[in-house]
Amino acid sequence: MLSKQDLSALIRDKKVLLSLIVVVLLAFIPAFVGGPFALRILTLIAVFTIYASSWNLLAHSGQGSLGHALFLGIGGFASSLIAINLGVPPLLGLLLGGLFAAGFGLLIGLACVRLKAWFLAMVTFGASVIAVAAFSALDDITHATLGFPPIPMTPSGYSFYVLTLVIASLCVFSIYLIMNSKLGLAFKAIRENDLEARMIGIHVTKYKLIAFVISTFFAGIAGGLYVQTQSYVDSSIFAVENSFKPLMMAVIGGLFTIGGPIIGSAVIVAIDSFVPSVDKFLQPILQPLFPAVSAVSPPLRMLGLGLFLIIVVIFLPKGLISLWPKVAAFFREEPKGKTDEAK
Amino acid sequence: MDPASQLIEIILWGVATAGVYILLAVGLNLIFGVMKLVNFAHGELLMLGAYVSFAVTAALGVNAYLGVLFSMGVVAFVGVVVERFCFRRVMGTEKLNEIIISLGLIYVFSSTAVLLWGDKPKKIVSPFENRAFPITESVFISYDRVIAMIIVAALLVGLFLLVKKTRIGLAMRATSQSSTTSMLMGVNTSKVYMFSFAVGAALAGAAGALFGMIFSFDPYVGGALTIKAFAIIILGGLGSLRGAVIGGLIYGIAEYSASIFLGGIWPDAVAFIILIIVLVIRPTGIFGQKGE
Numbered sequence: 001m002l003s004k005q006d007l008s009a010l011i012r013d014k015k016v017l018l019s020l021i022v023v024v025l026l027a028f029i030p031a032f033v034g035g036p037f038a039l040r041i042l043t044l045i046a047v048f049t050i051y052a053s054s055w056n057l058l059a060h061s062g063q064g065s066l067g068h069a070l071f072l073g074i075g076g077f078a079s080s081l082i083a084i085n086l087g088v089p090p091l092l093g094l095l096l097g098g099l100f101a102a103g104f105g106l107l108i109g110l111a112c113v114r115l116k117a118w119f120l121a122m123v124t125f126g127a128s129v130i131a132v133a134a135f136s137a138l139d140d141i142t143h144a145t146l147g148f149p150p151i152p153m154t155p156s157g158y159s160f161y162v163l164t165l166v167i168a169s170l171c172v173f174s175i176y177l178i179m180n181s182k183l184g185l186a187f188k189a190i191r192e193n194d195l196e197a198r199m200i201g202i203h204v205t206k207y208k209l210i211a212f213v214i215s216t217f218f219a220g221i222a223g224g225l226y227v228q229t230q231s232y233v234d235s236s237i238f239a240v241e242n243s244f245k246p247l248m249m250a251v252i253g254g255l256f257t258i259g260g261p262i263i264g265s266a267v268i269v270a271i272d273s274f275v276p277s278v279d280k281f282l283q284p285i286l287q288p289l290f291p292a293v294s295a296v297s298p299p300l301r302m303l304g305l306g307l308f309l310i311i312v313v314i315f316l317p318k319g320l321i322s323l324w325p326k327v328a329a330f331f332r333e334e335p336k337g338k339t340d341e342a343k
Numbered sequence: 344m345d346p347a348s349q350l351i352e353i354i355l356w357g358v359a360t361a362g363v364y365i366l367l368a369v370g371l372n373l374i375f376g377v378m379k380l381v382n383f384a385h386g387e388l389l390m391l392g393a394y395v396s397f398a399v400t401a402a403l404g405v406n407a408y409l410g411v412l413f414s415m416g417v418v419a420f421v422g423v424v425v426e427r428f429c430f431r432r433v434m435g436t437e438k439l440n441e442i443i444i445s446l447g448l449i450y451v452f453s454s455t456a457v458l459l460w461g462d463k464p465k466k467i468v469s470p471f472e473n474r475a476f477p478i479t480e481s482v483f484i485s486y487d488r489v490i491a492m493i494i495v496a497a498l499l500v501g502l503f504l505l506v507k508k509t510r511i512g513l514a515m516r517a518t519s520q521s522s523t524t525s526m527l528m529g530v531n532t533s534k535v536y537m538f539s540f541a542v543g544a545a546l547a548g549a550a551g552a553l554f555g556m557i558f559s560f561d562p563y564v565g566g567a568l569t570i571k572a573f574a575i576i577i578l579g580g581l582g583s584l585r586g587a588v589i590g591g592l593i594y595g596i597a598e599y600s601a602s603i604f605l606g607g608i609w610p611d612a613v614a615f616i617i618l619i620i621v622l623v624i625r626p627t628g629i630f631g632q633k634g635e
Contacts, residue, residue: 059439111619114626118381122577123622125570126615133612240566244446251443292461299454299462306450310429313443317436 016173023169027162036157037273040229043161045269046168047225048249052261053175054218055246060179060256061211062191064121067128068219069242070108075101075220076227076237077135077142080150090153094167094224101220102213109212113205125243132238147234150227164225171218176258178214187211188256219246252312254319263320271308275301348479353600355478359488361595362495363554367568368575368587369502370546376519376582377539380430381438383445385572386565387452388544392418392551393560394456397467407469407556411494414548422544426537449566456562467555491553498549499588502542506584515539519582567611574618580631589629593617 010016030039055068079097083090108127112120135144154160178184186207189197198204227233245268246261253264280297287296316322371385395417396410405413425448433440471486478484506512517525518535526532554560554568575594579586594614601613621629 064439111623115622116626118581119577119622119626119628122573123619126574126618129570129615130612130619133608136608240570247439248443248446251437251439255437255439290458292459293457294461296458299457302450302454303458306447306454309443309447309450313440313447314429314432317433317440 019169019173023165027165030158030161039157039161041269041273043164043229044273045266046161046164047222047229048245048265048269049262050168050171050218050225051222052246052249052253052265053172053258054215054222056250056255056257056261057175057178057187057218058211058215059250060184060191061187061208062194063208063211064118065124065215065243066121066247067124067126067243068246069238069240070124070128070131071101071105071216071219072223072226072242073128073131073135073235073237074104075223076150076233077144077223078220079224080148080227080233081142083151084148090151093151094153094221097224098217098220101223102217105212105216105219106209109209109216113208128238128240128243132235135235135238144233144235147232147236149231150233152231153228156228156231160228164229167221167225171221172258172262175218179258183207183210248309252309252319254321257319257321259324260319260321267320271305275304348482349603351478352482353603354596355482355484356488357596357599358592359484359492359557359595360599361591362492363550363557364568364571364575364595365588365591366495366498366546366550366553368572368579368591369499369584370543370550371569371572372576372579372582372584372587373502373506373515373539373546374543375576377515378430378434378536379522380434380540381441381445382430382543383442383569383573384425384448384452384565385543385547386567386569387449388418388422388547388565389551389554389568390456390560390562390565391421391452392548393467393555393564394460394465394551394562395548396552396555397465398460400467407467407552408490408494410467411549411552414552415545416548418548418551419541419545422540422547423537425544426540430540431533431536453562453565460562462561462563464559464561465555466559467552469556485557487556491557494549494553498546502546503584505542511535511538571614574614577628578618578621580628583628583630586628586630 026042029042051068051072054071055065058065058068075097077097078100079090079093082088082096082100083093088096108124112123115123132144135142139145152160154163179187186197186202189200189202190204190207194204223237227237249264249268250261251264252267253262254260276297282300283295283297286300290296293299312320367385367389371382374380374382374385392414396407396414399405399413400407400410429444429448430441433444469487471490473485475483475485476489504512506515514525514530514535515538517528517530518532518539522532525535551560554564571594575590576587577590578593579588579590594617597617598610598614602610605613625631
C-alpha cells in the first residue's frame with residue numbers, strides 16, 4: 001500500500017516524530033504519578049482511544065453506528081474464548097478476536113449496503129440488542145450470562161499498560177495512514193456526497209464495506225483489551241452505554257480528526273473516574289436538598305455530564321480539538337485573524 | 344389456554360401496548376419529518392410526562408386521566424424550551440451534534456427526575472385500578488388499556504386533522520418537503536419548528552401519562568422506549584405518519600408474542616430481528632419514500 005517514497009516522507013514528517021515522542025513519554029508517566037488508580041485510568045484511555053478511533057473511521061466514511069458495542073463485545077468474547085479453548089497465546093487471541101469482529105462486521109455490512117445513514121445506525125443498534133439474547137442462548141459456548149475471567153495477556157499493571165499503549169499507538173497510526181491514503185479520500189468523498197463519489201468512479205458499496213470491516217476490526221481489538229482491563233467478560237459488554245461512548249468521545253474530541261477521539265476518550269474516562277472523589281465531598285452539602293434520593297451524587301454526576309455534553313456541542317461544534325489552534329495562537333501571540341485560517 | 348384465545352390475547356394486549364409506542368413514534372416522526380432532527384431524548388419526554396401526571400394526581404388528587412392533559416401541557420412547554428435553547432443552536436451543523444445534544448438531555452432529564460422523585464419504580468393510580476373486561480373465559484383486558492387505546496385513537500385523529508386540514512399543518516407539510524422553499528414562500532419556519540416540536544413533545548407527554556397507568560416506571564425508562572420508537576418509525580418509513588401507526592402495531596404484537604413464547608430478554612431481540620428483515624428487503628421501510 002505504501003511506496004518507499006511515502007515511507008521516507010512519513011519518517012521525515014514532524015508530526016509522526018512528535019507523536020512517537022509523546023507515546024514514549026506516556027509510557028513513562030506511571031513512573032512519576034504512581035499508584036494503580038492512575039495506571040488504570042491511563043490504560044482505559046488507551047483502550048477507549050482505539051475504540052473511539054475505530055468509530056470515527058466509520059463515521060469518516062459517512063456511516064453511523066449506534067451499536068459498536070456489538071463489535072467491542074464480539075472482540076472481547078472471541079479473543080478470550082479462543083485463548084481459553086484453543087490454548088493459543090492471548091496476544092494471538094486478541095488478533096483473532098479482531099478478525100472475528102471484522103467478520104461479523106462484513107456480514108452486517110453486507111446486509112446493510114443499501115441502507116442510508118439512520119437506517120444503518122438502527123440496524124447496528126438492533127444487532128447489539130440481538131447479540132445479548134443470542135449470546136445468552138448460546139450460553140454453553142459463550143458463558144455470557146455468568147461471565148468468566150479472560151487469561152491475562154501480561155501481568156496486570158505497568159506491563160499491561162505499556163502493551164495497551166503500544167497497540168493503541170499502532171492502531172491510531174494505522175488509522176492515520178488509512179485516513180490520509182487514497183482509501184481515506186474515497187471515504188471522505190462518499191461521506192460528503194455519495195452520488196458524486198459514484199460519478200467520479202468510486203465504487204461506493206465496496207468502499208463502504210471496506211470501511212465497515214476495518215472499523216469493526218479495530219473495535220474488536222479494543223474489545224479484547226477492554227475485557228482484560230475489566231478482568232471479566234459477560235454480556236454487559238453489549239450495553240447501550242458502550243455503544244454511545246465512542247460516539248460521545250469522537251464528537252466531544254473532534255469528529256473526523258485523528259486527535260479528536262484521543263482527547264475525547266481522555267476527557268470522558270477522566271470524568272468517569274475522577275468525579276466520584278469530588279462528589280464524596282459534595283454529598284453532605286447537597287443531600288438535605290433532595291430528600292427523595294438516598295445517594296445524591298450519582299444523579300448529580302449524570303446531570304453534570306449531560307450539561308457538559310450540551311455545552312461543548314453548542315459552543316464548540318467541532319469538538320475540543322478546535323480549541324487547539326486558539327491555544328497555540330495565544331502562546332505564540334499572533335494576531336487573531338490568522339487563527340481562523342489555521343482551522 | 345387454547346390457541347384461539349391465546350391469539351386473541353396476543354393481538355389485544357399487543358395492540359394495547361402498541362398504543363403507547365405509536366404515540367411516541369408519531370411524535371418522533373413528526374419532529375423528524377418537519378425538522379430533520381433526530382431527537383434521541385424523546386423517550387425522556389415520555390418519562391417526564393409520566394412523572395408530571397404522577398405528581399399531579401398524587402399532590403392534587405385529580406383524576407389520572409386529567410393528568411394526561413397536564414402532562415401534555417407541561418411536556419410541550421419543556422419541548423419548546425429544549426428546542427429553543429439546545430437543538431436550534433446546532434441545527435444545520437454536523438448531524439451527530441444533534442445526537443450528542445440528545446444524549447446530554449437524556450442525562451439531564453433522567454438525573455433531574457431522580458433528584459426530584461427518587462429512583463424507585465412508581466405507578467400512577469388510575470380510577471379503574473384492577474378492573475377488567477372479560478373477553479373470553481381466560482382473556483381479560485383492563486379498563487385502563489381500553490381507555491388508553493381510545494385516547495390514542497382520538498389523539499391520532501386530532502393530529503391527522505391538524506396536519507391535513509389546518510394552515511399550520513400545511514406549513515408543517517411544506518417545511519417537511521423543503522424548508523428553504525417554504526421559507527421563501529413566506530412560511531415562518533422557526534415558528535413551524537417550534538410548533539412541531541411542541542406537538543411531538545405533547546404526544547410524548549400523553550404517552551407517558553398513559554404508560555404510567557399501565558406499567559410502572561422509573562427515571563431510566565426513556566432510553567429503551569426511544570429506541571423502540573425509532574425502530575417503529577424506521578420500520579414504517581421515516582416521515583410517514585401512517586407508517587408509524589402500522590409499524591407500531593407490528594412492533595407491539597411481535598414484542599408481546601415474543602414475551603409469551605420466548606420470554607426473558609427475547610422481546611427486544613425479536614422486535615429488532617423483524618426490523619432488520621424488513622430493512623434488508625425494503626431499505627426505506629414499509630411506507631418510506633424513495634430517495635429519503
